[in-house]
Amino acid sequence: MNPNNVETLVNLLMLLGLLAALAVWWAHKHGGKRGRIAERARMAAATHRFESAAASDDGENTPFSERLLRRLARIGDKIPLFDAKYRLKLQKEMVKSGYRSHLAVSILLAVKFFCGLACAAATVMLGSRIPMIGAYPAGRGIAMLMVFIVGMIVPEYVVALKASRRRKAMAACLPDALDLLVICTNAGNSLGVSIRRVANELETICPPLSDEFSLAADELKLSGDSTRALNNLAERIDLPSIRALISTLTQSMRYGTPITQALRTLSRTERVAHIVSLEEKAAKLAPKMVVPMMLFILPAIIAIAAGPAVIQLLAFIAGSSK
Numbered sequence: 001m002n003p004n005n006v007e008t009l010v011n012l013l014m015l016l017g018l019l020a021a022l023a024v025w026w027a028h029k030h031g032g033k034r035g036r037i038a039e040r041a042r043m044a045a046a047t048h049r050f051e052s053a054a055a056s057d058d059g060e061n062t063p064f065s066e067r068l069l070r071r072l073a074r075i076g077d078k079i080p081l082f083d084a085k086y087r088l089k090l091q092k093e094m095v096k097s098g099y100r101s102h103l104a105v106s107i108l109l110a111v112k113f114f115c116g117l118a119c120a121a122a123t124v125m126l127g128s129r130i131p132m133i134g135a136y137p138a139g140r141g142i143a144m145l146m147v148f149i150v151g152m153i154v155p156e157y158v159v160a161l162k163a164s165r166r167r168k169a170m171a172a173c174l175p176d177a178l179d180l181l182v183i184c185t186n187a188g189n190s191l192g193v194s195i196r197r198v199a200n201e202l203e204t205i206c207p208p209l210s211d212e213f214s215l216a217a218d219e220l221k222l223s224g225d226s227t228r229a230l231n232n233l234a235e236r237i238d239l240p241s242i243r244a245l246i247s248t249l250t251q252s253m254r255y256g257t258p259i260t261q262a263l264r265t266l267s268r269t270e271r272v273a274h275i276v277s278l279e280e281k282a283a284k285l286a287p288k289m290v291v292p293m294m295l296f297i298l299p300a301i302i303a304i305a306a307g308p309a310v311i312q313l314l315a316f317i318a319g320s321s322k
Helices: 003-029 033-056 064-078 084-096 104-125 137-186 191-201 207-222 226-237 240-255 259-321
Strands: none
Touching: 064 104, 084 104, 084 137, 084 226, 104 137, 137 191, 137 207, 137 240, 137 259, 191 207, 207 226, 226 240, 240 259
């Protein structure tokens, strides 16, 4: 038999073995009666959601990107590798990243699974070129499993990185938002109207913070439960400064203290903290510039300063040798 055909057969058997291992793991984890009931309930809820979405939208008039996202969400709901607890954790991370759609978690799970399969397939196909372990099928199989796990982790880390950048952007604009909130409350507006006005003013300056404030204003207007709406805002943004703001507003509404004075104090505190953080970053800049200067700037300065002297010395040595 041709060695290339043998290698291709071994690669296909590795992929099939990976899929079989995933199936056995899922059967072992969800084989109990409680697991089957929970899985059927989740699948029934997902089927009902997608049937209602398909009934409300026409497939011919729906854009291709939206149809693709729905198919990914349908696949993500049918993947049995992730339990309800893990899906709830991903849902909180997606909300912090700004994805509040009911299909966001399912789309992320489908992307994680396909990314892991793509990485595993690439590792199997190119496994013979891996040094030291490429000549051994067992080594390629272990590398395939490791790359499959890493490929499934990468999309989650991308979402976490986006959530971190979003929180940093909102933290930078929070002192300005507090100043605007103080102005609105001084003008006699209620809390919901003030938050709505601040959201409108921040729409072009900081869209993530404006989006979160708009959602909080809608919850205050529709539900009327200010404490719950503010706590939801704190959970979505997940910043210590926002939690301090929510705690201040909640205590002011509970005990009847003036909101304006508390917001003014909190705004001053956040402004000072922001200035201190900027000064700290500026103080760290000088030590961070030492290594780039030694690697890139100092050799050029030495070459310019000592270059002519070295050339003259070499010319003098060459002349004296003659």
